[in-house]
Amino acid sequence: MLQQYFPLILLAVAAVVLFVLPARQRKRQMAQQQQMRESLIPGTKVMTTSGLHGTVAGRGEGTVDLEIAPGVVVTFAQQAVLEVRKPAGEVAPAEPELPGDDDRPADGTR
Numbered sequence: 001m002l003q004q005y006f007p008l009i010l011l012a013v014a015a016v017v018l019f020v021l022p023a024r025q026r027k028r029q030m031a032q033q034q035q036m037r038e039s040l041i042p043g044t045k046v047m048t049t050s051g052l053h054g055t056v057a058g059r060g061e062g063t064v065d066l067e068i069a070p071g072v073v074v075t076f077a078q079q080a081v082l083e084v085r086k087p088a089g090e091v092a093p094a095e096p097e098l099p100g101d102d103d104r105p106a107d108g109t110r
Helices: 002-038
Strands: 045-048 053-059 063-069 072-077 081-084
Touching: 002 081, 045 063, 053 072
Parallel strands: none
Antiparallel strands: 045 053, 045 081, 053 063, 063 072
């Protein structure tokens, strides 16, 4: 009897894998993007979807003002903000160099 319904079960599992799981992931990503956009405050360094880097100068109803050069402020839709840029000092620390990780071959010769 199970063999009779196996193709239907397989089809249902495939539908879940192909449609439900990616939709949940997209929904989660959209929620994270919305939360990031709502947390923008003046002084936050951001990058837009077009690759423009700027500093948040202010926010409006659905818009964000970015200062892209001293005294140059442009207005973008909030959806155009792709990510918050971290200052250079906050880059993840480099991995410590392990003994033997230099340029010498494994046999110790130069």
